[in-house]
Amino acid sequence: MRIDIISAQPALMESAFAHSILKRAQNKGLVEVQLHNLKDYGLGKHRQIDDYQFGGGAGMVMMVEPILKLIQDLQSQREYDELIYMTPDGELFEQKMANQLSLKENLIILCGHYKGVDQRIRDHIITKEISIGSYVLSGGELAAAVVSDAIIRLLPGVLNDESSALSDSFQDDLLAPPVYTRPAEINGWAVPEVLQSGNFPKIEAWREAKALEITKEKRPDLLEGESL
Ligand code: 6GU
Numbered sequence: 001m002r003i004d005i006i007s008a009q010p011a012l013m014e015s016a017f018a019h020s021i022l023k024r025a026q027n028k029g030l031v032e033v034q035l036h037n038l039k040d041y042g043l044g045k046h047r048q049i050d051d052y053q054f055g056g057g058a059g060m061v062m063m064v065e066p067i068l069k070l071i072q073d074l075q076s077q078r079e080y081d082e083l084i085y086m087t088p089d090g091e092l093f094e095q096k097m098a099n100q101l102s103l104k105e106n107l108i109i110l111c112g113h114y115k116g117v118d119q120r121i122r123d124h125i126i127t128k129e130i131s132i133g134s135y136v137l138s139g140g141e142l143a144a145a146v147v148s149d150a151i152i153r154l155l156p157g158v159l160n161d162e163s164s165a166l167s168d169s170f171q172d173d174l175l176a177p178p179v180y181t182r183p184a185e186i187n188g189w190a191v192p193e194v195l196q197s198g199n200f201p202k203i204e205a206w207r208e209a210k211a212l213e214i215t216k217e218k219r220p221d222l223l224e225g226e227s228l
Contacts, residue, residue: 001104001155002032004074005144006067007111008049010035016145025158033148036074041066050114059115067110067121074108083127084109086140086147087116090129093147095170097130101147102154109147111140173222177210 005013016022017033025031042049043065050060071083081104091097101107110117110126122129132143152158154165169176180191194206215222 001030001102001152002034002078002106003109003148003151004034004036004080004107005109005111005148006036006038006070007139007141007144008038008062008113009111009139009141010037012139012141013145016149021158022149022152025152025155028157030155030157031152033152036070038062038066038070041070053115057115061115062113062117062121064118064120067117068125071108071110071125078106080106080108082107083125084147085112085117085122085126085129086110086131086143087112087129088131088134088136090131092134093130093132093143093150095150095168098147098150098154102151107151109140109144111144113139170222173215174211175215175219175222177207177214 007013013035017026017035022031022033026033038049039047043063048063049066050062053059053061074080082101084107086109110121130143130147132146137143159165165171167176180195184191184196192206194202197203
C-alpha cells in the first residue's frame with residue numbers, strides 16, 4: 001500500500017510515522033508513506049496556498065491550484081483508489097472504514113487547514129471525506145495520522161500473530177478483555193486465578209465473558225448491532 005498525505009504542515013505528522021509499528025511497517029516495505037508540503041506547490045514567490053474567501057468573512061481558504069497541481073502530479077505516476085479529505089464534517093471514521101481502506105492499494109489524504117479548502121476541490125477531486133470525531137481540530141494532520149495508523153496496522157505482516165489485529169477491541173464489536181503481566185501479585189493486587197491455570201479453554205471463556213461484561217458496561221451501543 002502507498003499513502004500520500006498532502007498538508008501545509010507536514011512536520012506535524014513526521015513523528016507519528018517515524019516510530020514504533022508505523023516505522024517498522026515502512027521499513028518492511030509493507031507500506032510507503034509520503035508526506036507532501038503543499039507550500040512546494042504554492043503560487044508566486046511567496047508560495048501562496050490560501051486566499052480570502054469570496055463573499056467575505058474571517059479565515060483563509062486553501063486555493064484550488066496548488067492542491068490540483070500536486071494531485072495531478074501524483075496521479076500521473078499511479079492510479080489512486082481514493083482521494084480523501086480530512087474534515088470535521090466528513091463521515092465518522094470507525095473500525096469498519098479502517099478495514100475497508102486497508103484493502104486499497106494507493107490513497108491520497110488531503111489535510112484541511114484554515115477555514116478549509118475551496119469547495120470545488122471537494123466537489124470535483126475528492127472521493128471520500130472523513131472526520132475522526134465530533135470535535136474540531138486545528139487541522140487535518142493529526143486526524144490523517146490517526147486514520148493512517150488505524151489502516152496500516154491492519155496490513156498483513158505489520159503485527160505479529162499474538163497481537164493480531166483480529167483480537168482488537170471493536171474488531172468483533174466487543175471491547176478487549178483486561179490483560180496482566182508479571183508479577184502475579186503486587187501490593188496485594190492479584191492476577192485473576194484463571195489466567196494462571198494453564199487451562200486454555202477456560203481462559204478463553206473467561207476472556208469472552210469479560211469482553212462482553214466490559215462492553216455492556218462501557219459501550220452498550222456496540223451490542224445493539226450494526227454500529228460497526
Ligand atoms: Cl478530519 N479535521 C479537523 N480539522 N477537525 C476534526 C477532524 C478532522 N475530525 C474531527 N475533528
